[in-house]
Each structure stands twice: as C-alpha cells, then as structure tokens.
Amino acid sequence: MKKKRKLKYSNIIIFIILLVSLIIFTISIKNIITWYKDSKSTNEELDEINKNTTIEDIPDNTNTEVIPPSKDISLDDPYWSYISTNLIDVDFNNLLSTNNDTVGWIQVPGTNVNYPFVKATDNSYYLNHSFDKSYNTSGWVFLDYRNNFTSDKNLIIYAHGRYDNTMFGSLRNITTNGWLNNPDNFIIKISTLEENTLWQIFSIYKIPNTSDYLDVSFNTPEDFLSFTTKLINRSIYNFNTKVSSTDRIITLSTCYNDDIKSVIHAKLIKKEKR
Numbered sequence: 001m002k003k004k005r006k007l008k009y010s011n012i013i014i015f016i017i018l019l020v021s022l023i024i025f026t027i028s029i030k031n032i033i034t035w036y037k038d039s040k041s042t043n044e045e046l047d048e049i050n051k052n053t054t055i056e057d058i059p060d061n062t063n064t065e066v067i068p069p070s071k072d073i074s075l076d077d078p079y080w081s082y083i084s085t086n087l088i089d090v091d092f093n094n095l096l097s098t099n100n101d102t103v104g105w106i107q108v109p110g111t112n113v114n115y116p117f118v119k120a121t122d123n124s125y126y127l128n129h130s131f132d133k134s135y136n137t138s139g140w141v142f143l144d145y146r147n148n149f150t151s152d153k154n155l156i157i158y159a160h161g162r163y164d165n166t167m168f169g170s171l172r173n174i175t176t177n178g179w180l181n182n183p184d185n186f187i188i189k190i191s192t193l194e195e196n197t198l199w200q201i202f203s204i205y206k207i208p209n210t211s212d213y214l215d216v217s218f219n220t221p222e223d224f225l226s227f228t229t230k231l232i233n234r235s236i237y238n239f240n241t242k243v244s245s246t247d248r249i250i251t252l253s254t255c256y257n258d259d260i261k262s263v264i265h266a267k268l269i270k271k272e273k274r
Contacts, residue, residue, distance in 0.1 A: 039164050042138040045131055046166065049116065054091040055105065058196070060084075064272045070244035078241060079269060082187050082200050087272055090116075090191040099131055103143050104192035106157065108252070108264075110185035112170040117141040117157055127160070141167060144216060149192055152216045153224055154249050161254040161262060168254035172262050175204060180237050188250060188266045195273050199250050199266035202228075202243055203235035206260050213251060213263060221245035231265050243267050 069079050090105040101118040120126055122145050130136035144156040162169035179185055188199040213231060218224040228243040252264040
C-alpha cells in the first residue's frame with residue numbers, strides 16, 4: 001500500500017515537472033517567435049524610412065556656431081580635429097507625416113545608429129512601440145520626456161540594445177569590438193527640427209542599473225562640473241576630452257543585459273540653426 005502511494009506521489013511530481021517544463025518551453029517559443037516577428041517588422045520600417053528620408057552632409061556656413069573650448073584646452077585635444085566635421089541636415093517632412101512625435105535624427109559613426117528619434121509624454125511608450133506607433137517589443141529610439149533639446153544641460157536618448165544590432169544594439173559591445181580603435185568614431189551627429197549639432201564623446205562605460213547619470217538639470221555650475229567629472233572617471237577609455245561647466249552634454253543609454261547598462265556621453269561642440 002505504501003509502495004503504491006509512493007509511486008502515485010512520484011507520478012504526480014513527474015507530471016508537474018513535465019507540465020511546468022512544457023509551459024516554460026511554450027512561453028520561450030512564443031517569445032522567440034515574437035522577437036523575430038518584431039525584428040522583421042522593425043527592419044522593414046527602417047528600410048522604408050531610409051528610402052524616404054533625405055540626409056545631407058553640410059559644410060560650415062554663416063549660420064554655423066562653434067562652441068568655444070575651455071581656456072585650458074591643449075593643442076593636442078581631439079576637439080581641434082572634430083570641430084571641422086560636417087553637420088547633417090535632415091528633411092523631416094515624411095517623418096513627421098508618419099509620426100508627429102519626431103524630434104530629430106541621430107548618427108553614431110562605426111555603428112548601426114542612424115535613425116530618427118522621438119519623444120513621448122513618458123519614458124515607457126516607446127519601449128514597446130515602433131516609429132509608426134504600432135505595438136512592437138523592439139521599441140524605438142526616444143528622447144527623455146523631461147528634456148528640452150535646446151536648453152537642458154544633459155540630453156538623454158534611450159533605446160533597446162537589440163541582439164540583431166537594431167536600435168541601440170550596436171552600442172552594446174563597442175567597448176570590446178574594436179570600435180574604440182578608430183578615433184573617427186568619437187563623435188555624434190544630430191539633426192532636429194530646430195538645429196543641427198555635433199557632439200564629441202568623452203566617456204563610455206558599462207554600469208549596473210542606476211539612474212545617477214540621468215539628471216537633466218543642475219542647480220549650479222559646480223554641480224554640473226561635479227556630475228561630468230564623475231562620468232569621465234567612469235570611462236573605460238581616456239578620450240582626453242575636457243568638459244567645462246558651460247558645456248552641454250548628451251547621454252546615450254541602453255541595456256547591455258537585464259542588470260547592466262551601456263552608456264555613452266558626449267559634449268556639444270558645434271551647432272547650426274535650421
């Protein structure tokens with residue numbers, strides 16, 4: 001009798017284990033199918049955007065404003081070579097007709113980052129919505145909802161670190177994939193509805209999930225300088241770039257994995273009103 005009871009309990013346990021395994025397997029298969037479906041949709045949307053968007057490289061002109069370097073900047077500072085880089089100018093008409101949340105376009109040399117970016121009323125919507133506002137777990141590239149692009153000291157742009165290298169996926173591994181070996185990569189080009197801008201990278205790192213690099217405004221110049229010094233000290237690469245209390249910076253933030261963020265910071269060095 002005891003033997004039968006033990007056998008019965010063993011069968012129940014085996015059944016439960018098999019059932020749980022089946023449920024986990026089914027959920028995993030569903031997630032994989034969703035991932036590939038959303039990835040395909042994102043790539044198709046990117047192809048359509050690139051086909052219908054005009055992006056021009058523009059040399060400096062009378063509207064170009066160079067941001068003066070700090071007084072103690074040396075002649076070997078990379079600033080002097082980057083400042084002559086052309087800006088980009090984007091025609092936003094088709095983008096705005098698709099999505100009126102469109103704020104600008106971002107390019108990061110040496111990566112796949114060459115996308116329009118948007119801004120919602122929160123930092124959640126574009127985690128699971130595509131540029132055309134359809135539901136998509138790939139999400140999209142978006143500006144922090146708190147940011148005023150033309151005035152805030154720290155502008156923050158987010159996107160998922162997709163394993164197919166879309167969105168900010170190609171930023172996940174730039175500390176280890178040779179990207180740092182080419183100084184031509186160390187700039188960010190942005191075109192918005194109001195202005196075209198050029199940013200010089202000064203810090204790059206991976207860090208456990210934290211929000212301490214996501215401040216957008218500061219009470220005093222000293223607070224800002226203390227903030228940027230912290231960011232520079234975190235960098236895994238010495239960009240030999242100074243940041244002053246009068247500078248404005250941009251932050252690119254993405255997930256390296258569930259527990260770690262990949263982060264890039266750059267300072268504004270040139271702009272032009274559109």
